Amino acid sequence: MGSKTLVLGISGSPRKDGNTDVAVKKVLEIISRLRDVETVFIRVADFNIKHCRGCRECMRIGECAIRDDDFNLILEKLMEADMIVVGAPVFWSSPPGVMKDFIDRTHGFYTDPKRLLGKKVGIISVAADSGFESHEEILSWMRIYGAEIVGKVRIYAREKGEILQKPEEMAKLERFARLLAENLQ
Numbered sequence: 001m002g003s004k005t006l007v008l009g010i011s012g013s014p015r016k017d018g019n020t021d022v023a024v025k026k027v028l029e030i031i032s033r034l035r036d037v038e039t040v041f042i043r044v045a046d047f048n049i050k051h052c053r054g055c056r057e058c059m060r061i062g063e064c065a066i067r068d069d070d071f072n073l074i075l076e077k078l079m080e081a082d083m084i085v086v087g088a089p090v091f092w093s094s095p096p097g098v099m100k101d102f103i104d105r106t107h108g109f110y111t112d113p114k115r116l117l118g119k120k121v122g123i124i125s126v127a128a129d130s131g132f133e134s135h136e137e138i139l140s141w142m143r144i145y146g147a148e149i150v151g152k153v154r155i156y157a158r159e160k161g162e163i164l165q166k167p168e169e170m171a172k173l174e175r176f177a178r179l180l181a182e183n184l185q
Helices: 019-034 057-061 071-080 097-104 107-111 132-139 141-145 167-182
Strands: 005-011 037-043 083-089 120-127 148-156
Touching: 005 019, 005 071, 019 037, 019 083, 019 120, 019 167, 037 071, 057 107, 083 132, 097 132, 107 141, 120 132, 120 167, 141 148, 148 167
Parallel strands: 005 037, 005 083, 083 120, 120 148
Antiparallel strands: none
16 A cells, blocks of 8 residues: 655745644645545745746756755655645735745746646635735646646635634635545545
8 A cells, every 4th residue: 555645735925823824734634634644734934945047947957956945845745745735825916925936946847747747736815805816826836737726715814813713714714625635536
């Protein structure tokens, strides 16, 4: 029998223990209650991820040429995962810079559009009231490399911890986690 299914939760929020961290962790907790899986939580902001330099070397070698930061630590976990739950707050209709830096650094995957084939992805967007559409489009970047987007959820919360005071938002996370769990083999 193979190893346990890995569900990776990635928070793209610069705010530690904010609404996005809470949402991603809650979804991981529910999935692990419903299925016999291993879960790992990563906050991108806890790692040193340099900006893409636009050098285009990745298009030649198939991966990012920057080697002196923590990008590959997160990428390694992403590649091991069977399912990725990616969440980020909406900053001006897109994910914050810390998350966008990570996304940009996967640009070299274009040389292999099936790099993430077989991986399932759930997207959590957290905003005060708007900007979801373009944010979700950016957070869907893994589909370009073969991953399957199996669900999206929009969470309305602004101030740190506000999500915990909103039963309707927590209920949305419960339904979303159940949907993701159903999509696990």
